[in-house]
Amino acid sequence: MWLALPATLLAFFCFRHLHAKVNSPLLNPVLWTIIASVLCLVLFDLDLPSYSRATSPFNYLLELAVVALAVPLYKQIHQLKKQLLLILIAVALGVIMATSSAYVIATLLGAPAQLKASLASLSVTTPITLLVTEQLGGIASIAASMVILIGVVGAIIGFSLLRLFGINDRCAQGLALGGACHAIGTATAIADNELSAAYASAAMALSALLTPLLVPLYYPWLVHWLG
């Protein structure tokens, strides 16, 4: 099992190299490293607690990376000071919209409470999702996989969907991509134009700040009223 950590590293760097060559959101390196890890766990019938122990250094680094998110947040707030209030309102709406839509879909289709809690914070960057989902009693691994897949979907349909609804303002497009599709959406905005990229980065950072403040308060209220 000691191989789990170096094998994950190796797979990630291989897929990252491939992604850099092909540059398609479908070849997202994290998504494919997760798929490869799941396949290894299933095919070799590996013990999950041993796998968790072997890859535990990642947990510490993940916590450290969450603390480090304060840096992009600080940088973006200074850059977009003048429009901060507008951006805050729009991103807060995005967080509420993501939680509400997932909860309504899950409730209408009779999903159990644990699955509903796992879908409560899907628009934010994965490390924040992991923490918020655990706080709400959901399944962190389902939330993490869904967040990455949502990022990929957003990267593929994002700009076309926004134009279809008449949203042609580059600032609004960037903000929507960063706020609804986190890091993968932000990467798409970065590849498109600088203005959208700045707004997408700000939206992603603010979403990381607002989600852990809003969702743990809003979600119990949603459960109380919708059941």
Next chain:
Amino acid sequence: MTIKIAALGKHAKFTLQLLISWTILSAFLIAAHLMSSHFAFSFPAPLSAMLALFLALQLGLIKLTWLLPGTQPLLSFMPLFFVPAAAKVVEHSPLIAEHWLVLLLCLFLVPALGLVSIGYLMQRLRGAS
């Protein structure tokens, strides 16, 4: 020889800057964990640490330049760190098989609604201001 010494000095300086940055981040994280367990907070400790560090930066208690050497590699490799957490999804395959439609609908509707609502509101607000 002089070039080699200069290169070594550069590496040593970078390593020292990286260590200072990671020590600051770790100090905030450890303090948040201690506070969290002492006061029995339900708010996740890494997020409290992130907010505390953000405030420290805003108040000028911590300089951005002290943090950048360590935060840049951490943030660029961040996606790698949640691979094991996401791979544990295999534990819940019966639940996923039973509720695949919920997950599939969420996969398309949650980002679509989020994109359109944020984009539309921002476009209107910018137009109004």
